[in-house]
Amino acid sequence: MNEEDSFEEKREKLNELVLEKGNLEMKRFFNLDTQVYREGALTRKTKELLGLVASIVLRCDDCIEYHMRRCHEEGVSDEEMNETLSIALVVGGSITIPHIRELFEKWQKLKEV
Amino acid sequence: MNEEDSFEEKREKLNELVLEKGNLEMKRFFNLDTQVYREGALTRKTKELLGLVASIVLRCDDCIEYHMRRCHEEGVSDEEMNETLSIALVVGGSITIPHIRELFEKWQKLKEV
Amino acid sequence: MNEEDSFEEKREKLNELVLEKGNLEMKRFFNLDTQVYREGALTRKTKELLGLVASIVLRCDDCIEYHMRRCHEEGVSDEEMNETLSIALVVGGSITIPHIRELFEKWQKLKEV
Amino acid sequence: MNEEDSFEEKREKLNELVLEKGNLEMKRFFNLDTQVYREGALTRKTKELLGLVASIVLRCDDCIEYHMRRCHEEGVSDEEMNETLSIALVVGGSITIPHIRELFEKWQKLKEV
Amino acid sequence: MNEEDSFEEKREKLNELVLEKGNLEMKRFFNLDTQVYREGALTRKTKELLGLVASIVLRCDDCIEYHMRRCHEEGVSDEEMNETLSIALVVGGSITIPHIRELFEKWQKLKEV
Amino acid sequence: MNEEDSFEEKREKLNELVLEKGNLEMKRFFNLDTQVYREGALTRKTKELLGLVASIVLRCDDCIEYHMRRCHEEGVSDEEMNETLSIALVVGGSITIPHIRELFEKWQKLKEV
Secondary structure, eight states: HHHHHHHHHHHHHHHHHHHHHHHHHHHHHHHHHHTTSSSSSSOHHHHHHHHHHHHTTTTHHHHHHHHHHHHHOOOOOOOOHHHHHHHHEEEEEEEGGHHHHHHHHHHHHHHHH | OOHHHHHHHHHHHHHHHHHHOOHHHHHHHHHHHHHTTTSSSHHHHHHHHHHHHHHHTTTTTHHHHHHHHHHHHOOOOOHHHHHHHHHHHHHOOOOGGGHHHHHHHHHHHHHHH | HHHHHHHHHHHHHHHHHHHSOOOHHHHHHHHHHTTTTTSSOOOOOHHHHHHHHHHHHHTTTTHHHHHHHHHTTTTHHHHHHHHHHHHHHHHGGGHHHHHHHHHHHHHHHHHHH | OHHHHHHHHHHHHHHHHHHHHHHHHHHHHHHHHHHHTTTSSSHHHHHHHHHHHHHHHHTTTHHHHHHHHHHHHHTTTTTHHHHHHHHHHHHHGGHHHHHHHHHHHHHHHHHHO | OHHHHHHHHHHHHHHHHHHHOOOOHHHHHHHHHHHHSSSSSOOOHHHHHHHHHHHHTTTTTHHHHHHHHHHHTTTOOHHHHHHHHHHHHHOGGGHHHHHHHHHHHHHHHHHHO | HHHHHHHHHHHHHHHHHHHHHOOHHHHHHHHHHHHTSSSSSSHHHHHHHEEEHHHHHHHHHHHHHHHHHHHTTTTTOOOHHHHHHHHHHHHHHHGGGGHHHHHHHHHHHHHHH
């Protein structure tokens, strides 16, 4: 099993656990968390970039990996990714660097697939 | 003097103070903080939305007001603003609500000018 | 108009603005934000203490004031408030002190009403 | 050695190291960190729920695991846990989801022991 | 009454309220918060710079003002202040700028007294 | 390959990746991140302590490890380290404890080399 499948699979399995054992409020929150990234006045691509920047400045590795994969699916280019990361880096400061370093490595791998 | 001028003026005056009394590293950082929002592979408008989302989830009122004004200048629509705020709200949680409430009030005023 | 009315009134007015101008996702989030504090396996009182602790460690003054008022309505005693604040202080550190100082002053006033 | 023992053992060993090599102020802080969760006007159970919510919104995995284990010892039910997690999720936003997912998995395991 | 007296006075008055109405754990925490800045292997001056940097990256205005005043009392030079602020700015990112701008203004006033 | 080499090597390799694939703004930020820790009005040692405290209260393990290693190179004593950690612990609260525990273990190992 490659790395991508493993990330998706673990995420999927745990999400199912939350939806099975969690309460109505959690399910509604998870639902809302899907709705806000849907195509609208802003494209799905722009919304994934917004989700990525928010995840980086809040330094949530799992969220970063998820939105980075979604950005890849939405056809974000290297240059667009770099400009997004530059904003995250300047807003969030050097404490975002370890997260941005990891993202760089994973982004390269993702494109080689 | 109206509110907008007052916000800009205070910001301008204090930035000048930092650039006058600060050291080279601060000046470079301030410069970088301008560069990352320039037109590139992503439009200035998208970049301002990225700056706004980052500012909301990090709950920096001054930064929020600045990027909201820039979004207005870049022609962000009400619907685009709402979709951006929804992402910030879901990612950052209910602690962003007081900031989003303030932003709503200021956004309405900005459009009446 | 006394201070309490003023806090409630501003909050109410801005919430209405968000619900009038905001989108469906925002309304759902606001709704969820009410639901999670309803009586359940845990009492409303315990839930307000949970909301208060979360607000203090995240240092959101508006959220702190709201949950403090709700704690007062739910009959939280001085001793219970102090024990809750002690946990917030130890978990969140000295940066919570300015918020806890403000809370102390408002809590005293609230009880004098 | 099972997972629970391993968590407790590592925690214990490192705490001893801090108390052996650390200074008086650290020891006092560690002491205070124990005192605030003692039975008082609020029960130990309520205090552990407060500690858990604070740990989730601040996204400290180690703290989350510790308070989750203590909640289990204090007899917190699935429903009480779910209501606590719902508050943490709504206050802290979707960036708490990876932490809540992990907690769900560990909570299930803890109950199977 | 000038601004400095007003800051000190409010701080003093609220601290007294906490120490009067608060519990033993709060008093111990407040005590510890004084002890860690005492002269030791590191000078009081270095410790105040450490307190200032921590306050800036955590964006606590009240804490920033307090440590800035203490830095002034300990004879911190403009150059030392600038180097400290540069580190805070780079580590914490552009969201610290509004706080650093305010600090600059207050630092100038403090030196004119 | 020992642990220290491994940390340095991974950091080095990823930094190179960022500098190779990143844009001009990122390179400038990385450059700035080096400049602010250079000898100046404050010594390199004091600056590394400032970087360490900022990293602990922001809870960035990678940044903590980097500045801890630099502190070791600059000859920081056990007592100075303890006093710095005490400030970080009091300012940042008990959520910094897991990070401080790890640091303690690594600091001991570093000195045995």
